[in-house]
Amino acid sequence: AIRITQSPSSLSASTGDRVTITCRASQGISSYLAWYQQKPGKAPKLLIYAASTLQSGVPSRFSGSGSGTDFTLTISCLQSEDFATYYCQQYYSYPWTFGQGTKVEIK
Amino acid sequence: QITLKESGPTLVKPTQTLTLTCTFSGFSLSTSGVGVGWIRQPPGKALEWLALIYWDDDKRYSPSLKSRLTITKDTSKNQVVLTMTNMDPVDTATYYCARSDIVATTPTAPFDYWGQGTLVTVSS
Numbered sequence: 600a601i602r603i604t605q606s607p608s609s610l611s612a613s614t615g616d617r618v619t620i621t622c623r624a625s626q627g628i629s630s631y632l633a634w635y636q637q638k639p640g641k642a643p644k645l646l647i648y649a650a651s652t653l654q655s656g657v658p659s660r661f662s663g664s665g666s667g668t669d670f671t672l673t674i675s676c677l678q679s680e681d682f683a684t685y686y687c688q689q690y691y692s693y694p695w696t697f698g699q700g701t702k703v704e705i706k
Numbered sequence: 707q708i709t710l711k712e713s714g715p716t717l718v719k720p721t722q723t724l725t726l727t728c729t730f731s732g733f734s735l736s737t738s739g740v741g742v743g744w745i746r747q748p749p750g751k752a753l754e755w756l757a758l759i760y761w762d763d764d765k766r767y768s769p770s771l772k773s774r775l776t777i778t779k780d781t782s783k784n785q786v787v788l789t790m791t792n793m794d795p796v797d798t799a800t801y802y803c804a805r806s807d808i809v810a811t812t813p814t815a816p817f818d819y820w821g822q823g824t825l826v827t828v829s830s
Contacts, residue, residue: 600769633816635753642802642820643753654818686753690806690816694768695743695755 601625601689605698611706618674620685620701627667628691634663634672635686637700643686647672677703708732710742710803710821717827718793724826728786728803735761735781739808742786743817744777746799754799758806759786795828 602625612618622632630650635643645654647663650670660675674681682705687698714726728742735742743758757777758766767775776789786803801824804817 631814642804642823643817644820645816645818648816648818649812688753688755688816690814693758693766694770695758697753697755699752 600694601628601692601696603687603689603696603698605687605701607701608699609702609704611704612677613706614677614679616677616706618677618681618703620672620687620703622665622670622672622687622698624668624670624689624691628689630666631689631691632663632665632670633688633690634661635688636681636683637686638683646685674703708805708819710805710819712801712803712821712824714801714824714826716825717829719830720794720828722793724788724790724793724797726788726790726801726803726824726826728788728821730784730786730803730805730821733805733807735759735779735784735786737761739810739815741806741808742779743804743806744786744788745802745804745817746797747802747823748796748799751799756801757788793828798826798828800825 604623632650634647637643646657651663662673664671684700684702686700710730741760744756759777774791779786804820806815808815
């Protein structure tokens with residue numbers, strides 16, 4: 600199975616900050632990587648797919664980049680509603696695998 | 707409007723078999739490219755992909771759980787059923803179902819719509 604290493608596991612930031620989360624795959628996955636946002640007690644929400652394509656309705660302050668093994672999620676100007684846990688997921692090969700999550704907390 | 711909803715027992719005993727049903731609307735599992743999968747999340751932990759079934763009845767399973775899982779679909783009822791045998795307390799988790807919809811330009815797609823999840827506790 601492809602291992603996904605996500606970092607950091609948590610971070611503290613303030614509203615307006617630029618935040619970057621990274622995922623590294625144990626082998627190349629082309630651009631078959633998605634990012635999800637999950638708030639407490641809620642289901643994950645798809646933010647980005649194909650590494651850099653914004654899902655419909657997702658604010659443009661979210662962006663993704665990367666291909667192969669290294670990927671990045673950037674939130675350009677953190678808003679109060681962005682405090683949540685973020686997961687990356689590869690869907691290049693089965694079994695699909697998720698990163699361990701990054702909890703974005705208020706500083 | 708696309709919706710998915712999980713249903714099933716909230717409490718199962720060790721060694722029992724868990725049966726979860728995902729009932730969806732707003733799309734059809736007979737449409738080419740569509741799949742429905744199951745993902746679980748133990749309390750305070752990360753997401754874990756379990757299984758996926760596609761419109762053409764192609765089925766994929768997590769290798770670590772494959773011997774315990776069965777996924778089936780009932781297209782007429784808009785339902786997908788997951789069974790997991792020999793439940794153990796470590797299987798305590800929120801179980802989600804979610805849709806994958808492959809578009810013409812890509813051979814695979816992530817989960818774009820999710821159910822609210824159902825918490826299953828395994829305890830005697």
